[in-house]
Amino acid sequence: MVWFRMACVALRLSWPHVLTPWRSPLLRWRLETYGILGDDGRLLHADEMTCGQFARFVVTHRGPLVRFLRWAASL
Secondary structure, X not given: OHXXXXXXXXXXXXXXXXXXXXXXXXXXXXXXXXXXXXXXXXEOOHHHOOHHHHHHXXXXXXXXXXXXXXXXXXX
16 A cells, blocks of 8 residues: 555656656756766756656665655555
8 A cells, every 4th residue: 555655656756746756846957956977977957857867866765765755655
């Protein structure tokens, strides 16, 4: 049941960009404030984020992301 609620939170955060979450203004802003780095080592602006950079961030930070979704699902 927790996984279902976590999926609902993820959908709510990326809506209406479910199939392209790196285009979601909310998620892009959050990743920008998190401090995601580009290939050249500088901080990325939200408008510069690509699918690959988003996927790399999700894979490398999956633990904290899952903990956040679990926390948000418990609210």
